[in-house]
Amino acid sequence: MTENSFFNDVYGSWKDKQIEKYEELVLELGELFNNCNRVLDVGIGKAWFWDYLKENSYEFDFIKGIDVSREATDSEKDYIDYVYIDEDEKNFNLRDDIGEDNFDLVIVFDSIHLIGYSDELPSLINEGGFILQSIPLKFKDSLKRYPCMKIVDEGNIGVSEIDRYLLQKK
Numbered sequence: 001m002t003e004n005s006f007f008n009d010v011y012g013s014w015k016d017k018q019i020e021k022y023e024e025l026v027l028e029l030g031e032l033f034n035n036c037n038r039v040l041d042v043g044i045g046k047a048w049f050w051d052y053l054k055e056n057s058y059e060f061d062f063i064k065g066i067d068v069s070r071e072a073t074d075s076e077k078d079y080i081d082y083v084y085i086d087e088d089e090k091n092f093n094l095r096d097d098i099g100e101d102n103f104d105l106v107i108v109f110d111s112i113h114l115i116g117y118s119d120e121l122p123s124l125i126n127e128g129g130f131i132l133q134s135i136p137l138k139f140k141d142s143l144k145r146y147p148c149m150k151i152v153d154e155g156n157i158g159v160s161e162i163d164r165y166l167l168q169k170k
């Protein structure tokens with residue numbers, strides 16, 4: 001097996017296990033994705049979730065994706081507005097990077113354990129809007145329960161890998 005085909009196999013299998021989670025999440029929360037127009041994905045990576053929703057006819061007015069580098073998002077999707085952040089930057093300010101407008105839904109899929117600005121996320125959400133987190137069970141203690149937001153739903157999703165998800169409303 002060449003190095004490239006090994007890489008593609010590993011990469012492909014990671015994508016497959018994410019898709020299994022998306023399938024279950026959409027079965028559980030399909031209405032949520034029908035009712036949110038402005039969405040923010042924190043740690044968007046390769047945007048597989050948005051490709052999956054698009055393929056399943058979900059439409060959004062505006063999708064913003066945060067990540068740390070072009071390498072993480074390669075290839076960029078033309079229907080997503082990307083923002084690259086550097087938390088270690090001396091003058092790092094999330095609001096400056098994101099812009100003034102807020103979101104109906106903030107998604108943090110497999111990334112809440114990686115970000116240092118999780119306390120700031122509720123301030124980016126419209127009144128009545130949502131935050132949805134999902135994380136592999138082994139990291140489930142990293143799930144952030146925002147006291148200012150109501151828990152709407154939580155559960156497990158996935159087949160090859162099980163995630164815990166948590167949905168909260170502002």
Ligand SMILES: C[S@@+](CC[C@H](N)C(=O)[O-])C[C@H]1O[C@@H](n2cnc3c(N)ncnc32)[C@H](O)[C@@H]1O
Pocket residue numbers: 018042043044045046047048049066067068069072073085087108109110111114115116
């Ligand atoms: C495990 S991947 C999950 C990618 C995608 N959400 C998914 O479920 O397929 C974690 C992502 O978070 C990104 N990330 C790491 N630190 C971050 C930070 N401080 N802010 C935003 N994204 C970050 C990584 O580059 C990577 O794309």
